[in-house]
Amino acid sequence: xxxxxxxxxxxxxxxxxxxxxxxxxxxxxxxxxxxxxxxxxxxxxxxxxxxxxxxxxxxxxxxxxxxxxxxxxxxxxxxxxxxxxxxxxxxxxxxxxxxxxxxxxxxxxxxxxxxxxxxxxxxxxxxxxxxxxxxxxxxxxxxxxxxxxxxxxxxxxxxxxxxxxxxxxxxxxxxxxxxxxxxxxxxxxxxxxxxxxxxxxxxxxxxxxxxxxxxxxxxxxxxxxxxxxxxxxxxxxxxxxxxxxxxxxxxxxxxxxxxxxxxxxxxxxxxxxxxxxxxxxxxxxxxxxxxxxxxxxxxxxxxxxxxxxxxxxxxxxxxxxxxxxxxxxxxxxxxxxxxxxxxxxxxxxxxxxxxxxxxxxxxxxxxxxxxxxxx
Amino acid sequence: xxxxxxxxxxxxxxxxxxxxxxxxxxxxxxxxxxxxxxxxxxxxxxxxxxxxxxxxxxxxxxxxxxxxxxxxxxxxxxxxxxxxxxxxxxxxxxxxxxxxxxxxxxxxxxxxxxxxxxxxxxxxxxxxxxxxxxxxxxxxxxxxxxxxxxxxxxxxxxxxxxxxxxxxxxxxxxxxxxxxxxxxxxxxxxxxxxxxxxxxxxxxxxxxxxxxxxxxxxxxxxxxxxxxxxxxxxxxxxxxxxxxxxxxxxxxxxxxxxxxxxxxxxxxxxxxxxxxxxxxxxxxxxxxxxxxxxxxxxxxxxxxxxxxxxxxxxxxxxxxxxxxxxxxxxxxxxxxxxxxxxxxxxxxxxxxxxxxxxxx
Numbered sequence: 001x002x003x004x005x006x007x008x009x010x011x012x013x014x015x016x017x018x019x020x021x022x023x024x025x026x027x028x029x030x031x032x033x034x035x036x037x038x039x040x041x042x043x044x045x046x047x048x049x050x051x052x053x054x055x056x057x058x059x060x061x062x063x064x065x066x067x068x069x070x071x072x073x074x075x076x077x078x079x080x081x082x083x084x085x086x087x088x089x090x091x092x093x094x095x096x097x098x099x100x101x102x103x104x105x106x107x108x109x110x111x112x113x114x115x116x117x118x119x120x121x122x123x124x125x126x127x128x129x130x131x132x133x134x135x136x137x138x139x140x141x142x143x144x145x146x147x148x149x150x151x152x153x154x155x156x157x158x159x160x161x162x163x164x165x166x167x168x169x170x171x172x173x174x175x176x177x178x179x180x181x182x183x184x185x186x187x188x189x190x191x192x193x194x195x196x197x198x199x200x201x202x203x204x205x206x207x208x209x210x211x212x213x214x215x216x217x218x219x220x221x222x223x224x225x226x227x228x229x230x231x232x233x234x235x236x237x238x239x240x241x242x243x244x245x246x247x248x249x250x251x252x253x254x255x256x257x258x259x260x261x262x263x264x265x266x267x268x269x270x271x272x273x274x275x276x277x278x279x280x281x282x283x284x285x286x287x288x289x290x291x292x293x294x295x296x297x298x299x300x301x302x303x304x305x306x307x308x309x310x311x312x313x314x315x316x317x318x319x320x321x322x323x324x325x326x327x328x329x330x331x332x333x334x335x336x337x338x339x340x341x342x343x344x345x346x347x348x349x350x351x352x353x354x355x356x357x358x359x360x361x362x363x364x365x366x367x368x369x370x371x372x373x374x375x
Numbered sequence: 376x377x378x379x380x381x382x383x384x385x386x387x388x389x390x391x392x393x394x395x396x397x398x399x400x401x402x403x404x405x406x407x408x409x410x411x412x413x414x415x416x417x418x419x420x421x422x423x424x425x426x427x428x429x430x431x432x433x434x435x436x437x438x439x440x441x442x443x444x445x446x447x448x449x450x451x452x453x454x455x456x457x458x459x460x461x462x463x464x465x466x467x468x469x470x471x472x473x474x475x476x477x478x479x480x481x482x483x484x485x486x487x488x489x490x491x492x493x494x495x496x497x498x499x500x501x502x503x504x505x506x507x508x509x510x511x512x513x514x515x516x517x518x519x520x521x522x523x524x525x526x527x528x529x530x531x532x533x534x535x536x537x538x539x540x541x542x543x544x545x546x547x548x549x550x551x552x553x554x555x556x557x558x559x560x561x562x563x564x565x566x567x568x569x570x571x572x573x574x575x576x577x578x579x580x581x582x583x584x585x586x587x588x589x590x591x592x593x594x595x596x597x598x599x600x601x602x603x604x605x606x607x608x609x610x611x612x613x614x615x616x617x618x619x620x621x622x623x624x625x626x627x628x629x630x631x632x633x634x635x636x637x638x639x640x641x642x643x644x645x646x647x648x649x650x651x652x653x654x655x656x657x658x659x660x661x662x663x664x665x666x667x668x669x670x671x672x673x674x675x676x677x678x679x680x681x682x683x684x685x686x687x688x689x690x691x692x693x694x695x696x697x698x699x700x701x702x703x704x705x706x707x708x709x710x711x712x713x714x715x716x717x718x719x720x721x722x723x724x725x726x727x728x729x730x731x732x733x734x735x
Contacts, residue, residue, distance in 0.1 A: 077632035078541055084533030085550045091599060092553045098571040155465025163462060179473055181721045183660025185691045186710045190476045205423060235472045266455035296561025298663035299692055324563045328663055346567040357559030
């Protein structure tokens with residue numbers, strides 16, 4: 001896109017009324033030298049120097065004419081924007097360097113295996129801490145949350161895009177977008193104060209009648225469990241997944257939908273053969289973004305989980321912990337090694353979310369190409 | 376299953392041309408029957424309460440609807456009906472908790488929405504004191520988010536300009552990739568970064584050798600979170616500016632930087648403002664980074680560069696963990712204030728975006 005104005009800028013030569021400050025860009029040519037006509041009296045146009053990247057070129061212009069200043073606005077501005085771009089690179093590099101630099105001493109001081117030890121005791125004189133249970137908790141809560149949220153979110157998205165009356169769909173869609181903006185601490189507060197009771201009752205019920213299944217086993221106490229945490233997570237990511245996949249569903253080409261209906265498809269068949277295949281990459285991308293959000297969620301889980309650093313597949317007993325929630329909970333009493341240990345766990349979390357996000361981007365990117373070729 | 380006794384085809388119509396349909400009352404009848412059967416089953420065996428009745432009734436309704444419809448209308452229509460019912464129940468299921476969140480937020484939050492809450496801090500508020508407010512937290516949120524916006528808006532917009540207007544080749548690709556990477560940084564990791572970099576390494580030099588928590592550190596962490604969103608949205612908006620506008624400016628001999636500043640940016644401005652406001656709304660609700668680097672605090676601290684500061688989100692978290700019986704009311708009131716702030720920003724941003732939509 002940037003090339004097109006460039007070329008036309010080259011074609012328009014810097015006329016006699018161009019002020020020196022403007023002249024550089026107007027007359028600047030990337031590769032083609034502008035034709036030197038009698039009108040081209042300004043040094044830049046006549047000199048036909050190539051680009052701002054060539055610093056010496058301006059000095060070769062006519063001697064009597066205004067010389068090019070060393071600091072001209074164009075170069076300053078471009079330098080400024082480039083510096084801003086480099087700042088982004090710098091921040092990422094700085095994050096990596098500083099986190100690793102803080103984590104390594106703590107990892108060296110660790111007397112247990114960082115990957116297998118279950119427990120988080122980095123503040124002792126012999127620090128022992130392991131990421132295993134935390135990473136397991138993070139993955140388990142996020143997985144359960146998506147398991148509950150994705151089908152419901154897709155149902156809501158389909159309702160909003162293809163079942164609801166247009167006006168209702170627009171208004172509800174707007175509300176869902178707003179709910180996606182509600183801060184997580186609010187969901188955490190609600191989950192702890194209002195969802196806890198029903199979840200405890202449900203847990204007791206599950207334990208009574210389905211206790212023979214390991215995930216519903218145990219003998220209490222119940223409530224502040226993986227189940228509560230992942231339910232709150234599910235309710236949090238629901239609006240995000242809904243709003244993203246609703247947008248994808250709305251973009252389905254009308255021609256495809258109408259073709260399906262014209263062939264006699266029922267509404268569901270139309271959705272199955274026209275809407276879902278078209279939206280599949282978008283659905284996967286939305287799910288992965290929801291997963292990224294769930295993996296990094298801190299406060300809502302710190303408020304609802306039972307904070308026990310052991311690996312257990314029981315989802316209804318008090319317990320469960322995640323990397324992010326552990327950082328928020330253990331930070332207050334952490335000493336120097338403790339902080340390093342938390343930073344090391346943060347690095348692991350960063351790596352996990354990075355993989356998830358990159359996968360999501362790749363999938364969404366592929367979809368973009370797909371729609372462009374289809375158009 | 377049991378209710379579909381009415382003949383599905385009205386007499387006198389040609390059955391060849393019109394497919395047989397379930398009568399309109401049939402789904403209602405099936406629903407009533409499902410609730411009745413579920414209630415009898417659950418209460419008869421005594422294994423659960425009202426919630427189980429509802430869940431079982433929905434399941435029975437789906438099964439019954441499928442069976443009845445496939446008997447009368449055929450398998451394809453039966454599937455259509457069942458999926459439609461499933462999708463509608465998913466919407467109701469999703470609506471319930473979300474409505475509950477909104478309802479509890481408003482009903483609990485209004486209890487402490489008084490003058491005192493907005494004009495006092497938590498300084499010298501004991502466990503038995505019903506008063507105390509969030510003035511210090513509101514100030515903290517506004518200052519931290521304000522500074523973060525001041526940092527990120529120029530840098531973010533400039534970065535997007537570089538990528539869209541000047542960028543070519545490897546460096547641009549690299550920057551875009553790293554912006555993507557940055558988007559995925561969990562907020563707590565951003566907090567840890569500022570902790571490792573600013574609090575533990577830089578601030579001791581400014582603070583007599585002791586690590587100093589401050590509101591500014593929180594702004595830095597929020598900046599790390601806001602920057603990629605602002606770059607992304609600005610980039611998209613800049614790309615939407617028609618090329619003919621740039622060409623027109625160049626044809627008139629306007630310098631490139633001036634074209635960008637005077638033509639391209641003003642054209643894209645509404646969209647950029649929308650992106651910035653959404654990023655600000657997101658940052659205002661962040662708790663984790665503020666918890667790690669701002670330190671919290673009960674007293675009013677108007678200076679973001681020195682000493683501990685609180686924020687609304689952190690205030691909610693701290694009050695929620697407080698044992699005082701007056702703390703929950705304060706937590707809910709602060710949560711309602713925070714949500715109101717975030718929603719005002721979001722709604723304004725969305726309305727702006729809707730009014731100034733170009734190219735779509």
